[in-house]
Amino acid sequence: MNQRITIDPITRLEGHGRIEIFLDDAGEVVSAYFQVPELRGFESFCVGRQSEEMPNITNRICGVCPEAHHIAAAKALDEMFGAPCLPAAVRIRELIYSAFFVTDHTTHFYCLGGPDFIVGPDAPKEERNILGVIRKVGLDAGKEVIACRARNHGLIKKLGGRGVHLCGALPGGWSVAVTPEIAEEARQIARQNIEFALFSLETFHQIVLGNEAYRDLVMGDLYAHQTYSMGTVDADNAPNFYDGTIRVVDPAGNELTRYRPQKYLDHIAEHVEPWSYVKFPYLKKIGWKGFVDGPESGVYQATPLARLNVADRMATPRAQAEFERFFDAFGCRGTGPGGRNRPVHHRLATHWARLVELLYAAERMQELADHPELCDPNVRQIVSYRAGVGIGSVEAPRGTLTHHYSCDERGILTSVNLVVGTTNNNAPIGMSIAKAAKGLIHNGVVNDGILNRVEMAFRLYDPCCSCATHAIGTAPLEITIRRAGVGTILDRISRGC
C-alpha cells in the first residue's frame, strides 16, 4: 500500500509551502517534494510602469524582506539611469540594510528556527514557538528580542521615510540626508545590537552546542549536503550584504568562479520541474545533473552558511572571532585548498552562521554610523531617462537577490526579471527534505516529532515564498496522509501555527 503524506501549509515558513512525502508498500520513503503554490506574475505586473517606481512596488513583494527588494531595485536604477550612487547615500542604504539584517536574523533565530533547538525538536508543538523560547532563555531575553526589533524598525523608519515599506530610494541616491542626531541614535542602536548578537551567540553555544543531542543533530549526517556555495564578497573576500562580486566555491572549497552581479545570466541557468511553480537555478559551468550532491552537480546553496563558506574572513573583528570559532568547531579552519577553510556542509549549522552574520551586521552598523560621510547632505542628484538595462544585486538574508530591468527612452519598463534569495535554494531545500524524510520515516511510522524534524530541513533555509497577502480568517494547518493513486485520505492531523 503506497502512502502520500502532505504537510500543508508548513508551519513557521514565510509564505505558503507544502511538503509531499511518498511512502512505498513497506512504509519507507520513496521520494519527497517541496512545493510552493506561490503568487506569480509580479514581473508582468511591473512591465509598463515607470522604472523609478520599482523600489516602492517591489518592496511589497514580501512582508518580510521589503528592504532587500527596495535596495536591490535602487541599485538596478542606479545602473539604468547611469547614475552611480552618491557616497553618503551608499552609507545610508547600507546602514538601513544592516539594521534590516539585524531584525530579520533575530526574528528567524528566536521565532522561526530557534524553537526547534531552544525548546527542542520533540517538545509539544504548542511549546515550540517564541513563547517557549522566552520561557527557556528568560523574560529579559524575550524583552530584548522585542526591543531589538522595535529599535531597528524605528531607525529604518527614520532613515527610510516609512516603517517596513520604506520609500527613500532614488536613482543614484537617497531622498533625505541623515542628521547628526539620527547618526548618534544609530550609534547607540548599533552598540545595543552588538551586545544582543553576542548574547545570542552565547545562548546558541550554551543551549544548542552544550547539549549532546542537539550537537549531534547539528553536526550529524542527517542534514548534511555537499553542494557548491554562493555569496557576495568584497575585495578581501569578506561577506558584504550590500555590494561586491559573487563568489562560488565547490564542495571542497576551491573557487569555481567569481563575477559581477551584472553577469549572472552567464553563470546561472534554471531547471524546470513539472510539479513546481518555482524554478531550480544551477551553475551553468557544471550543468544540471538532478537533485544530487557532489562537484559534478550544478546544485548550489546561497544562504548564511554559504556566505561563510565562500568567505576567507569577516570584515569586522568580533564577527571574525566567531567565524574562526565556527570553522574550528567543524575542524574546517584552514584545512581547505590553499589554506582556506573547508566548507561546512552540515545544513543545520546555517542557524549558527546566521548568528555570526547578525553580529557582523551589528558591527557594520557601528562602522557606518561612525563614518563622517554619513551625514553629508549631498544625497540626491538629477538623473535623466534613457533606454537601457539595470541589474541590481544584494545579499538578502535568504540568499543572493537580483533585480534585472529593461526600459525604453521614457523610462517605462519593458521587462523585469527577479531572482529572489529562496529561489536559489529551491533544489537544496528539496534535497534536504528528501534526505531527512528518508532518514527519519521508517515502516510507515510518522508522528509529530518526526514531521517536525523533516520540517527543520527546510526551516534552516529560512525560505520566503512571497507572502504578500494575509487574512483574518481560518488558516488551516494540516497534514494529510493519502493512499497513492486513488488519493484516499487515510489520516488528517491538524497542526497549530
Place this chain on the structure above:
Amino acid sequence: MVVIGLGSPFLTDDSVGPRVVRELAREEYPGVRFVEAHAGGLLLLEELSGTRGAIIIDALLDEGLSPGEVVVSGIEGASHNAACSHDCGLTEALDIGRTMGMPLPDDTDISLVAVVAKDVTTFSEALTPEVETAVQRACTAVRSILARRHAGSPAEAP
C-alpha cells in the same frame, strides 16, 4: 487609540484595509493614529504598544459569506485564526507582549473590522466592485466603534 489597515496595496481586495484607513485619515479624530500595515504578528505588536485601544481592518477570506460583507468582531472571535506565517499570530503576539509587560490594550478594547474579499491573488491596485462598495460601510463601522469608545472613555477623546 490606533486604527490599523492591514493589507498589500497591490493585491486587489487585500488592499481594503489600507484603503479604509486612507478614507478615514482625511477626517478629524483627535487622539487617533491611523496606520497602514501589511503584516500581523510581532510587527502589529509594535503598533499596538502604548495604545489604549485598537481597530484592525483587514480583508477576510470566508467562502460562507458574500464578497463585500462587513464583519465586526472582537479579538476573541479571531483567536487562533489571525495568521502571520513569519513570526506568530495576533493573539500569540499579544500574549508575548503582555508576558513581557508591554503596555497593550485589553482584548476588549481591540476590534476587528473585516471585509469579505473576492480576490486577493490578482495583482491590481483596484478593488473588485463588490468590495469597492463595501468601503464606505467599513468606514461607517469604524466610525461607530470610535464614537462608542469616545462615549465610554472621555479621557481618550476621538
